[in-house]
Amino acid sequence: MSDNPTPNSDLAAPGVLTSGNQPPHPDDAPTEPLALPLDSWHRARGARMVPFASYLMPVQYEGIIAEHLWTRAHAGLFDVSHMGQLAVSGAGVEAEAALEALLPADLAALKLGGLRYSLLLAEDGGILDDLMVTRGPDGFDLVVNGATKWDDIAHLREHLPDAVTLSHRDEQALLALQGPEAAVALAALGLVPATPGVVPVEALGFMRAGAYLWQGRALGVSRSGYTGEDGFEISCRSAEAQALAEALCAQPQVKPIGLGARDSLRLEAGLPLYGHDLTPATDPVSAGLGFAISKRRRAEGGFPGAARILALLAQGAPATRVGLAIEGRMAAREGAVVLAGATPVGTVTSGGFAPSLERPIAMAMVASAHATPGTRLAIEVRGRPLAAQVVPLPFVPHKYIRKGVSA
Amino acid sequence: MTRYFTKDHEWIDVEGGTGTVGITAYAQGQLGDITFVELPEVGKAFKEGDQAVVVDSVKAAADVYAPASGTVAGVNPALADQPELVNTAPEGEGWLFRLTLADPAELAGLMDIAAYQAYIAGL
Secondary structure (H helix, E strand, C coil): CEECCCHHHHHCCCHHHCCCCCCCCHHHCCCCCEECCCHHHHHHCCCEEEEECCEEEEEECCCHHHHHHHHHHCEEEEECCCCEEEEEEECCCHHHHHHHCCCCCCHHHCCCCEEEEEEEECCCCCEEEEEEEEEECCEEEEEECHHHHHHHHHHHHHHCCCCEEEEECCCEEEEEEECCCHHHHHHCCCCEECCCCCCCHHHCCCCEEEEEEECCEEEEEECCCCCCCCEEEEEEEHHHHHHHHHHHHCCCCEEECCHHHHHHHHHHCCCCCECCCECCCCCCCCCCCHHHCCHHHHHHCCCCCHHHHHHHHHHCCCEEEEEEEECCCCCCCCCCEEEECCEEEEEEEEEEEECCCCEEEEEEEEEHHHCCCCCEEEEEECCEEEEEEEECCCCCCCCCCCCCCCC | CEEEECCCCEEEEEECCEEEEEECHHHHHHHCCEEEEECCCCCCEECCCCEEEEEEECCCEEEEECCCCEEEEEECHHHHCCCCHHHHCCCCCCCCEEEEECCHHHHHHCECHHHHHHHHHCC
8 A cells, every 4th residue: 555645745644655656745855854842752652753844743642533532622732843933023113014014914903912813925915924923012923834934034034124123932832732621721730920911821812912930931822723722822942841741731631632633623623724725826815814904904005915915805806715525435635626517616725534523624725606605516536526515614613712711 | 364465565364266455553553543445346356556445544545455466356344434443453354355366376476474574664
């Protein structure tokens, strides 16, 4: 038997099943994958490590389905230290204005401790990366994708004025704690607000962040994530990540969860994955990310690609990112052609088995004429059409805690 | 009954002129959670090395090849509802299909269990 070289194979098993006559996947090429701060901790917990975004990452511990379902029912701990943690600061409003020239978010309206999902845009309006931006006391903190962080840093260095400082906080690890029991588990660690006005961590609202101390160690915590569940992302010094991971996994609600389940969880949640659902050839409107173009920015423009993006918002985009429910049990994966009758109308951008739904699902970019929920389409897999239907995203409802829970 | 192994991680149990085919414990471990098995139609003829089965896991789809030439004599009916049998019992209840062998002499090119274990130890 052999693995088929699918574009998603960066999440798949290492090439030991490959029969040798297949070309290696380009993502298998990184010369020397880097080790995460928690590398030995993952291995001691039975993780299978695979190269991803130029790091060796834990793809699974006990199994993707079990880890996925555990996260939906309890809480999962994900090591996402491969992601880029950047800080942008400058005197007065310079950092704000400089970033607004590169992103379509209304940063002027972003209050201290607030997070926004935003997009790094190219001059033609294509998406260079998607990211989270937080207003901190000294400027803005950005969390960007691991696979794109070096390009992002180069792009920011090129475009930010000299008065604005960009730093790559590569001494920091990033852990995500996700699931309905995440708040209970995190509260058990006894974090103390590090600055006046910061609420207890379990009282943080969705898309809010604050600085905390855990046994004297500084943590940056936000209520956010990439699973559709309630949860937190926690930045800590790399040297302290193991103690934090141990303390979290000592809680009965928490198990470590690999990259495989992170992918299936975000797919069910309808959240796009950069490099797959989003690329420099994707505009925000087709991608269904029009919400990331803030109202004031729509009125004022002044972000890269504004003319094209505002026209697409006004007139509609020719293509649309949709959810597809697939009949039967065979999964369709990235790159599969979407058909209306015999006519190609789009391409699958992510797909796989949905453990919470026990059936295959996919996201695809399709011609907007075929993007209405209920539209019957087909996906060509192994030369045969699989029946599929356009469904609204997300596949599994989001369960974000909008207000936080009272302490 | 003799069990043979392929370099592509199939096993075949041969008794008389019939072989029962599955994937090895090593292979299922590499694939992870199996969600669907597409089995061939009974009566279909394969040459050695033909793609015979698709095993879909959460991570990826994988091909299973016919370890020898022959005609499909039966498939494992339990896999339609329980594809996870390939994970839990890959070399037993999770068998895939039976093959009426066209040329048992082909089996001479396969590995016995000692050779297969040495082979995977080197991967």
